[in-house]
Amino acid sequence: MRRPRCNTQPDFAPPVPQRAVAAPDDGSVIDALRRGDDTAFARLVDRYGASLRRVARLYVSNRAVADEIVQDTWLSVIQGISAFECRSSLKTWIFHILINRAKTRAAREGRTVPMAGLDDPVRAAAPVAPDRFQPGERPAELGRWTPPEPGLEASPERRLLAREARAHLQKAIEALPEHQRLVLILRDVEGCSTKEVGNVLGFREINTRVLLHRAHAKVRMALRPYLDGA
Template identity: 50%
Template sequence: MARLRAGEEAAFVEVVDNYTPAMVRLALNYVPSRAVAEEVVQETWLGVLEGIDRFEGRSSLKTWIFRILMNRAMTRGQRERRSVPFSALFDPLNEPSEPSVDPSRFLGSGDPNAGGWGVPPRRWDEIPEDRLLSRETFALIRAAIDTLPPHQREVITLRDVEGWTSVEVCNVLQVSETNQRVLLHRARTKVRR
């Protein structure tokens, strides 16, 4: 922290490199595109530079930076939502829903391990086809997360995508531990569907 306040460039570069990817992913929960998310992150870093001397240390540096990001992203997202792109008028996800995993792959109700894998999924090796499937799966998961209500989307992104602890999530989102658990459970349930 002292290095940042002293204006040491290497310290700032280290913090930017560590936090920027996660910041872009979190900003995407509020704004419509990656380009806008990257702009919000840049604005956040400017805000951090301008306000580093006013940082009182009542929270961690990470929490403080992400709170600035969320405030800016929410403001920008509200402004961006006032205009609707033509492409948003068509819903590509409005197709008949099918289970993502064939139900016959699970053990039946008569089995002591009912609901468990009857035929477990195969390992995803470094075969090009498998890497493509992995990217497609990630895209499907990201699309499912994007359909969640804002608070659920924030919690699942921070916990499951970014790997934050529940305490860190509670501090940044300013929610109770119980509320965070409920939001995470609901988000995971909806993404699994």
């Protein structure tokens, strides 16, 4: 089975609306990988490669090192697929391997991810104004942002404002504390469910929701001039 190629896409991209694409049945993919099916493996690399690289960059600052972590992850997938017991989804398992490899490499290079506050959801950051979120959502369930008003980008001025907001959105995401950024990237950019994010990172679900809420709050604060002026 060939080694995966390094992905050359940008490390981070602001979340944009995308159509959900149903992943193939895990069972058939796992069977194909166990048979040494190169095509199945290549499709898996295409599906998750860019996401894995973005997550790796949350732990290490060097792009080449992130690529090595992703390569090691795929090798571990190849070597471990025969023993995979399907206690989680294939996607969760792959991301869990990636996170462990990234943590090990970050520790080796002396870069740590602070864990303070993860086990104390009560000490969350100040809540965001309720009108910033969709009606009926409780703080622990905040997982999506209010959609833009109809016709937001109807004029050139609106389109320019949207481009500027996207640039500031990317900066706001990159400025988040590492765990908040990781949760937001996995949940809002990579499309993982809150439960999947918790399983991948080894966090309790309540902690995952608190981190996501904090991340949303900080990003919205950074974008407030654009949201209020739109």
